[in-house]
Amino acid sequence: MFKDDEDAFDSVTWDAPATVAYGGDHPPVSGPGFRQSTDANDDPNEPKWEGYLVTSVKDAVKELSETKDAYVSYLVTAQTNLPIFSTPTPSARRRFQDFVFLREHLVRDFPACVVPQLPGKHRLEYITGDRFSPEFIERRRQDLHRFLQRLSRHPTLQRSTLVRAFFESTEWQVHMHQHIAHPPGPEPTQGLIDSLSDTLLNAFTKVRKPDERFLHMREEVDKFEEGLQTSERLWNRVRTRSADLTADYHDLAVAVQGLGFLESGITDPLNQFSNTLLEFSALLRHTTQTTTDPFLIHLHSLLSYSHANRAVLKLRDQKQLDLEELSDYLSGVTAERDRLAAIISGHAGSSGLGLGAYLKDRVDAIRGMDDDRSRVEKMKKLDTKIKELQEAVTTAHETSDAFSDETLREQAIFQFAKQAEMKEMLGNLADGQIEFYKASIEEWDRIIPVIQRIRVDV
Numbered sequence: 001m002f003k004d005d006e007d008a009f010d011s012v013t014w015d016a017p018a019t020v021a022y023g024g025d026h027p028p029v030s031g032p033g034f035r036q037s038t039d040a041n042d043d044p045n046e047p048k049w050e051g052y053l054v055t056s057v058k059d060a061v062k063e064l065s066e067t068k069d070a071y072v073s074y075l076v077t078a079q080t081n082l083p084i085f086s087t088p089t090p091s092a093r094r095r096f097q098d099f100v101f102l103r104e105h106l107v108r109d110f111p112a113c114v115v116p117q118l119p120g121k122h123r124l125e126y127i128t129g130d131r132f133s134p135e136f137i138e139r140r141r142q143d144l145h146r147f148l149q150r151l152s153r154h155p156t157l158q159r160s161t162l163v164r165a166f167f168e169s170t171e172w173q174v175h176m177h178q179h180i181a182h183p184p185g186p187e188p189t190q191g192l193i194d195s196l197s198d199t200l201l202n203a204f205t206k207v208r209k210p211d212e213r214f215l216h217m218r219e220e221v222d223k224f225e226e227g228l229q230t231s232e233r234l235w236n237r238v239r240t241r242s243a244d245l246t247a248d249y250h251d252l253a254v255a256v257q258g259l260g261f262l263e264s265g266i267t268d269p270l271n272q273f274s275n276t277l278l279e280f281s282a283l284l285r286h287t288t289q290t291t292t293d294p295f296l297i298h299l300h301s302l303l304s305y306s307h308a309n310r311a312v313l314k315l316r317d318q319k320q321l322d323l324e325e326l327s328d329y330l331s332g333v334t335a336e337r338d339r340l341a342a343i344i345s346g347h348a349g350s351s352g353l354g355l356g357a358y359l360k361d362r363v364d365a366i367r368g369m370d371d372d373r374s375r376v377e378k379m380k381k382l383d384t385k386i387k388e389l390q391e392a393v394t395t396a397h398e399t400s401d402a403f404s405d406e407t408l409r410e411q412a413i414f415q416f417a418k419q420a421e422m423k424e425m426l427g428n429l430a431d432g433q434i435e436f437y438k439a440s441i442e443e444w445d446r447i448i449p450v451i452q453r454i455r456v457d458v
Helices: 096-109 124-128 134-152 161-168 172-181 192-203 212-262 264-345 355-366 372-452
Strands: 053-063 071-080 091-095
Touching: 053 134, 071 096, 071 134, 071 161, 091 096, 091 161, 096 134, 096 161, 096 172, 134 264, 161 172, 212 264, 212 372, 264 372
Parallel strands: none
Antiparallel strands: 053 071, 071 091
């Protein structure tokens, strides 16, 4: 986190590490958010990288174009000094479904990591058949490029064997089947905690003992997403008004040109003025297409990225809920076992233990199960359940603590990536606006002397 008196964007670095594997001839890489420190750091919650991974998606090609199985493939390339890669410049051709597989399995293999989302397939282009149009393919290429950029900025995901295979494997289909058959890490087993989780989480929706650190994180996420949504609404209005202005300037140019035909003495100056209005209208349209639209797309993509971060925070709460509810369940079973032991020893009855215990004793009496032998059998079963629950609570506690620690590191990584993207996004917006105003000034400066030379006799 950054202090209030600091410029947060000044701390977003732009250079790559100086040390490079594979020899010294590999050029250093620069770009937004690609400096990843490999220095030793004692803080367990600080991100730790082993190197850099700079990715790109380009050269979209329509494959099997004359068949019903047509699809678009993209060239994915990278520059890296990570030891896990066999070459510093891996590359491969991948289709959209390969990106989908990559994301789905990264989410499964790394549940505590913020895995960025992909653009959805449920778009109008899939209904109208325009998914092979140049505009749609370029938009998707940009989305996939941004997806890989976010993966490359993550110190854990960038080193995963699945990401390495995605860039390097010449037998990607085989690798996918192997990954499904033999996923990394132990196979999840259906234990006591898993069988109880759904029931418990359906009954309780909030953590009873919230951690202040994660409450603060959630508040920060809420504020960030609210800011993005507000900016998206405002810039959509700007885009709409810019489109109206573009049309208005075009109509004005046509009107001025018509006026030039009527005023024979100043036809040429008015035609030049009309051309300037057309040029300015074209500048407005160009700025919308090259600056405003990409900015809005990036805003929406960053909002989706934040949703993925929110999902990790929610999953951490679920881990804590598992622990809290299992602990309560263990306490209840232990209390029941102690109650039965007290009844057998003659030190206590059901009185004073609540309506539930009293009704349970009455039901057992009706069923003929209120004798000591039945109580001893129950105690044995409860002892077994208590042992299982104790093991489950221990596991849940370790899982919750580990997930919390990983979430803290994940938030630091997300902040790093978010600030890098904000710097890039706002920088591109500023550059586009500067280019627009410079070109506009040049256009108007050219026409002003022409207009000033017009002399009208009154």
